[in-house]
Amino acid sequence: MRLLVDQIREALRGRHPLLYLRTPEEDRVVEALRALLPECFPGGSLTVWDCVNGLEPGGTAKDTRDPVRALEAVMASPPQGFCVMKDLSDFMDDPRVVRALRDAYHSFIKTGRTCVVLVSPVLVLPPTLEKELCLVEVDMPAPEDLLQRVLQVQKQYPRAKLAPEFQPELSMSLRGLTLNEVDHVMHRALGRDDASPRSLLEDIFAEKKVLAKKSGFLEYIAVPFDIARVGGLENVKDWAAKRKSLFTQDAFKAGLPVPRGVLMMGVSGCGKSMMAKAIASLWRVPLFRLDMNLVFSGLFGTPEAAFHRALSTIEAVAPAVLWIDEMEAALGAPKDVASDQSMMFSAFLTWMQEKPPLVFVAATANHIEKLPAEIIRKGRFDQVFFCDLPTEDERREIIQIHLGLNGADPKEVNIDRILVHTQGWSGAEIEQAIIAARIDAVQDKRRLATDDITRHTTSMVPLSKTMSEQIKAIRDWAFDRATRASRSKPNY
Ligand SMILES: Nc1ncnc2c1ncn2[C@@H]1O[C@H](COP(=O)(O)OP(=O)(O)O)[C@@H](O)[C@H]1O
Numbered sequence: 111m112r113l114l115v116d117q118i119r120e121a122l123r124g125r126h127p128l129l130y131l132r133t134p135e136e137d138r139v140v141e142a143l144r145a146l147l148p149e150c151f152p153g154g155s156l157t158v159w160d161c162v163n164g165l166e167p168g169g170t171a172k173d174t175r176d177p178v179r180a181l182e183a184v185m186a187s188p189p190q191g192f193c194v195m196k197d198l199s200d201f202m203d204d205p206r207v208v209r210a211l212r213d214a215y216h217s218f219i220k221t222g223r224t225c226v227v228l229v230s231p232v233l234v235l236p237p238t239l240e241k242e243l244c245l246v247e248v249d250m251p252a253p254e255d256l257l258q259r260v261l262q263v264q265k266q267y268p269r270a271k272l273a274p275e276f277q278p279e280l281s282m283s284l285r286g287l288t289l290n291e292v293d294h295v296m297h298r299a300l301g302r303d304d305a306s307p308r309s310l311l312e313d314i315f316a317e318k319k320v321l322a323k324k325s326g327f328l329e330y331i332a333v334p335f336d337i338a339r340v341g342g343l344e345n346v347k348d349w350a351a352k353r354k355s356l357f358t359q360d361a362f363k364a365g366l367p368v369p370r371g372v373l374m375m376g377v378s379g380c381g382k383s384m385m386a387k388a389i390a391s392l393w394r395v396p397l398f399r400l401d402m403n404l405v406f407s408g409l410f411g412t413p414e415a416a417f418h419r420a421l422s423t424i425e426a427v428a429p430a431v432l433w434i435d436e437m438e439a440a441l442g443a444p445k446d447v448a449s450d451q452s453m454m455f456s457a458f459l460t461w462m463q464e465k466p467p468l469v470f471v472a473a474t475a476n477h478i479e480k481l482p483a484e485i486i487r488k489g490r491f492d493q494v495f496f497c498d499l500p501t502e503d504e505r506r507e508i509i510q511i512h513l514g515l516n517g518a519d520p521k522e523v524n525i526d527r528i529l530v531h532t533q534g535w536s537g538a539e540i541e542q543a544i545i546a547a548r549i550d551a552v553q554d555k556r557r558l559a560t561d562d563i564t565r566h567t568t569s570m571v572p573l574s575k576t577m578s579e580q581i582k583a584i585r586d587w588a589f590d591r592a593t594r595a596s597r598s599k600p601n602y
């Protein structure tokens with residue numbers, strides 16, 4: 111994580127007269143540019159434009175709220191120094207704005223006295239400006255910036271003490287918030303009568319949850335999920351249990367290998383989504399589900415921009431598990447190289463490679479063959495698990511779990527008989543049969559009995575019958591590419 115002044119300085123070294131800083135933090139940019147003025151443009155000044163106030167200071171130019179007029183005014187009497195353009199990304203569909211920026215580029219590259227800096231949280235870059243604009247993806251505030259801000263706010267609350275040994279943890283947990291968000295959360299937390307380090311961390315966490323919600327397509331999954339509710343899938347459970355102490359700040363600092371991600375593929379209804387929830391609960395970290403359909407809906411800008419925003423939001427809430435359910439629906443094999451899917455797919459692969467260490471990706475896929483081969487290559491996911499139809503031992507466990515969840519006593523039910531009836535059934539199908547049986551029993555005001563269940567199991571046709579071809583294809587695919595999620599041997 112670099113300091114903002116260093117990022118800008120680096121871009122300026124290439125003598126770019128047009129910078130595009132992608133960040134929601136306009137104030138922080140203005141502050142950094144002011145600090146850089148004496149070094150980059152000695153004796154120079156800082157001009158700021160937005161579409162409500164026009165250029166400030168405006169000089170002799172009249173009304174400069176119109177972006178083209180503003181750019182013309184800047185070119186007519188170029189100020190020495192920085193000219194920050196705040197709302198320009200909203201006007202990029204106007205060819206006159208694009209023209210004016212191109213003219214500004216050619217004019218200022220000769221003089222080297224003026225640098226136009228566009229600031230926006232979103233990237234709107236017309237292809238005709240790609241070569242002229244130098245894009246800077248601004249990092250979120252560094253821990254030292256965050257701590258400095260915290261200490262500034264704390265001065266207003268002399269009663270609140272922040273012990274020096276607590277400060278590193280505090281600045282770490284604030285990572286991903288903007289400086290203004292730090293202000294809000296610190297005022298809220300320190301303004302309490304009973305402020306303590308614990309309550310402070312809780313407030314910060316609450317703020318991060320809200321952040322995720324604001325993005326619109328990340329959903330915070332609040333319900334803790336007990337791993338004991340998952341029958342079988344012992345290999346995944348062992349894998350996750352072994353890594354529990356590795357997915358922590360301490361492990362990361364100690365240089366231990368932090369788990370990156372897991373892909374669970376296989377037959378529908380066999381517990382893949384369930385396992386994603388169980389891992390987050392086991393590790394005691396928050397779980398966020400990324401809704402790829404919403405990312406693609408166009409409601410949040412282009413899919414590429416929305417996806418990028420989702421990924422940076424999740425970085426902000428780390429440590430966390432990012433759950434991408436039925437990944438093939440969104441990131442499936444691109445048919446057309448220029449498609450949104452293809453762009454998203456390569457953005458995702460790059461992100462997986464470089465992602466922050468404490469974001470764990472739990473992805474699931476029903477139709478693995480739709481995913482491009484690169485995704486399975488080593489280094490992206492730590493492990494690819496294949497969730498097959500449950501074995502007999504696993505079905506026994508699943509039946510017991512769902513009997514328990516439906517208020518029945520497993521001892522009163524002849525599980526062996528149900529096992530005979532449910533060969534080739536998925537966990538989800540077993541669950542459905544038990545729920546249907548419970549409804550019958552409740553209606554007749556009696557306890558759930560074996561016959562209630564077998565009545566339903568004989569009338570339902572499992573997917574393994576109706577889709578036997580597909581299931582065989584999934585198994586063939588997984589045979590030498592994935593690790594079995596179950597410990598017990600398959601009986602087919
Ligand atoms: N191994 C299992 N143990 C207990 N319940 C299971 C199991 N597999 C599936 N289920 C039940 O079926 C439901 C659907 O499973 P899910 O995890 O959504 O399947 P998938 O994502 O593989 O399609 C779960 O909510 C759970 O109630």
Ligand SMILES: [Mg+2]
Binds near residue numbers: 379382384436
């Ligand atoms: Mg699922």
